[in-house]
Amino acid sequence: MSRPIPCALTIAGSDSSGGAGIQADLKTFQELKSYGMSVITSVTAQNTTGVQGVHHLPPVMIKQQLEAIQADMPLHALKTGMIADIRMMKVVAEAIPYFQAPYVMDPVMVATSGDVLMESEARFYLREHLIPLTNLVTPNIPEAEMITEKNIESAADMEASAEHIVHGFGAGAALVKGGHRMGEALDVLYDGKKMYRFTSDRITTKNTHGTGCTYSAAITAYLSQGVPLEEAVRRAKVYITAGIRHGFSIGKGNGPTNHWAIREEGARDECH
Numbered sequence: 001m002s003r004p005i006p007c008a009l010t011i012a013g014s015d016s017s018g019g020a021g022i023q024a025d026l027k028t029f030q031e032l033k034s035y036g037m038s039v040i041t042s043v044t045a046q047n048t049t050g051v052q053g054v055h056h057l058p059p060v061m062i063k064q065q066l067e068a069i070q071a072d073m074p075l076h077a078l079k080t081g082m083i084a085d086i087r088m089m090k091v092v093a094e095a096i097p098y099f100q101a102p103y104v105m106d107p108v109m110v111a112t113s114g115d116v117l118m119e120s121e122a123r124f125y126l127r128e129h130l131i132p133l134t135n136l137v138t139p140n141i142p143e144a145e146m147i148t149e150k151n152i153e154s155a156a157d158m159e160a161s162a163e164h165i166v167h168g169f170g171a172g173a174a175l176v177k178g179g180h181r182m183g184e185a186l187d188v189l190y191d192g193k194k195m196y197r198f199t200s201d202r203i204t205t206k207n208t209h210g211t212g213c214t215y216s217a218a219i220t221a222y223l224s225q226g227v228p229l230e231e232a233v234r235r236a237k238v239y240i241t242a243g244i245r246h247g248f249s250i251g252k253g254n255g256p257t258n259h260w261a262i263r264e265e266g267a268r269d270e271c272h
């Protein structure tokens with residue numbers, strides 16, 4: 001009997017420049033050989049310098065996209081990215097349990113450029129109603145601080161924050177990402193029982209547009225293939241680090257990561 005095709009879904013905003021959001025997620029699913037599907041929440045007019053405009057889809061249209069997938073498509077893992085307001089979050093929160101698939105939440109609040117992508121009051125709804133539905137939440141340090149309302153100054157604080165998100169707010173697991181602040185690119189994963197650390201050398205680059213989206217999409221792709229959580233994060237970290245190392249200097253601002261970089265690294269490794 002042939003194995004089922006792994007199917008992954010992203011519920012997120014569209015980034016016209018193709019480096020973050022839905023576009024980053026679908027490129028990542030494709031690269032890692034999971035069949036990718038999308039539910040678009042908002043359309044952004046965006047490039048490497050920032051977000052010039054945002055149009056939110058009516059919640060009823062988000063619901064219709066979710067129902068279209070539920071009615072017909074197999075699904076083995078899903079992620080959420082930009083969900084800008086409470087009305088949209090409600091629709092998503094109602095739909096998630098019906099999928100019966102691992103759920104990864106990237107709690108997108110602010111773009112790399114500093115533009116706000118989620119209404120500030122919506123963070124309480126996200127914390128109370130969406131986080132308890134997750135198998136994994138992947139905040140960066142500012143997002144983890146926003147969720148727990150506690151400052152993070154050290155690696156130990158990152159671990160405490162991950163524990164707080166799991167035991168205090170009901171996430172299945174939490175991956176707190178230190179890319180923005182810590183010396184090396186340290187991420188900590190807490191799965192409710194054990195703490196894991198993932199590190200890579202910090203790469204000096206301004207081409208980090210969409211790193212968080214791409215990382216959580218890679219984790220989702222591996223989960224859709226039945227890879228256990230810790231191993232999925234480990235492999236996704238390799239994927240995003242290669243993507244950052246081979247990021248593209250395109251546009252006038254923060255260029256995008258390279259979604260096919262692991263192919264380049266594979267090729268390079270074979271040469272040496």
Ligand SMILES: Nc1ncnc2c1ncn2[C@@H]1O[C@H](COP(=O)(O)OP(=O)(O)OP(=O)(O)O)[C@@H](O)[C@H]1O
Binds near residue numbers: 139
């Ligand atoms: N300069 C860097 N060098 C190496 N790894 C990095 C660098 N910046 C971020 N990372 C890593 O990339 C991954 C994505 O984390 P990051 O903190 O950038 O997410 P994010 O802030 O959610 O992204 P975004 O800016 O897209 O919202 C993490 O594993 C992080 O450690």
Ligand SMILES: Cc1ncc(CO)c(N)n1
Binds near residue numbers: 013021046081213
């Ligand atoms: C649509 C969208 N989602 C997420 C991010 C976060 O990087 C972004 N810049 N744009």
